[in-house]
Amino acid sequence: MSNLNFLQPIGRTFLNALAGLGRLTMFAGAGFANIVRPPFYPRLVLKQMIEIGYYSLPVVGLTAIFTGMVLALQSFTGFARFSAESAIPNVVVVSITRELGPVLASLMVAGRIGAAMAAEIGTMRVTDQIDALSTLSTNPMRYLVALRLLAGVTMVPLLVVVADIVGVFGGYLLSIYKLGFNPSTYLHNTFDFLKTEDVVSGLVKAAVFGFLVALMGCYHGFNSKGGAQGVGTATTNAVVSASILILISDYIVTELFFSR
């Protein structure tokens, strides 16, 4: 058997990965189930919603406006080669609503909110505060995790609505003031070309991404151990894994919506 020993690490890694996936799935299931189970904590849900939805506005707005501007500028320099400048409004609005609005806004939220959640919950874990919740007859999954998942799923789509509008506006500003487009023609082209499906698919993505960001923040925070260093690792893992999952699920949702 010893000549097969080299297979051991492969198998062990694979089994560990499966076990981790199983733990994550059970964690997500327990978190979701607790959203609908009383007692509810409306004050805390509101606090999380404000934290995600309101305080992320400046970051998301800045990201969106510059993305819209760059998009218009890049499209212009590219499309001018084959005299297709008139397609800029269409390119901007479709790219922003379908793709860049949800993805970039969620990545910013992952950095802001995912990290904060992992750090807060992780610190609570290593200082026994989560155990203390249990001894005070309070389910930590409900008190900490469920309401963050709820806030993530509901608030990130709202942020993306803002990002869509600001992003399209950024493209508009640049096209009007730098590239010399006619304002009314630009707006007309923008809304003529836009379909409900573009926006809806973007918002579905946003809900998925919001869930993933909150889930990663909570999961890594909840399972952090070993003091300050453990909390640091948890925070890093939360942001990195949320970002990667956003990009992967972005592909999957796009496939589901548009591959027909």
Added chain:
Amino acid sequence: MIANGKASGTPKIEIRGLTKAFGPKQVLRGIDLDVGQRESLVVIGGSGTGKSVLIKCVLGLIEPDSGSIKVDGEETIGLHNADRERVMRKFGMLFQGGALFDSLSVWENVAFGLMSADGVGRREAKEAALRNLAAVGLGPEVGELFPAELSGGMQKRVALARAIARKPEIIFFDEPTTGLDPIMADVINDLINKCVGSLGATALSITHDMSSVRRIAHRVAMIHEGRIIWQGPIGEIDRSGNDYVEQFIHGRAEGPIQMPVRPL
């Protein structure tokens, strides 16, 4: 007061054959321990001998590998949801580091269980919290502060107030005097005696502070390498006839307990 713990009736907590391993590390190797009604039992033992794991198993925070834990004669291992919460309702716990919620003010910490789990209104819960703070010698002005603004001793007292706020039947104390100066440690010991006495509660503590043991224990059990190797009333601890206990209570480096330290 029950001095020997062998009183009649079911013990408040009855632990049998409790084992727990973390990976290859066997922490508890079959713990048998009874805590009588209204008795204060202190478990002593060195660091890493399984004291904290034992207490977390009883609290249901860690699931043991095998064995039985009965509270008031009712098996608690394997209880879930509503049943688990009903049993947990009997418990209060003072964590080693206090484990105060740093996002909440002091009075909200103390009133947390009342508001979150027992459905007591904010105003009423605040009054109860201030009464409990007074019971541990803290004025109402402390209630408005946040845990980070308090000294270590004050944090411990707030944590004690939180542990007793819901009038638990059983209170667990995890290293209640660790990290405190000797005078504050004695204040905490006093408060523990007072609170446990006035609630008529059963107390299970873990510590390695011998002066604390002598102040709060009715009975002492010593844990070593995951087993209870000696137990008896506090009065007998100085004539236990057990080398391990002798070494521990006198704090000697030489003896049957070998610390994993390389010689210099």
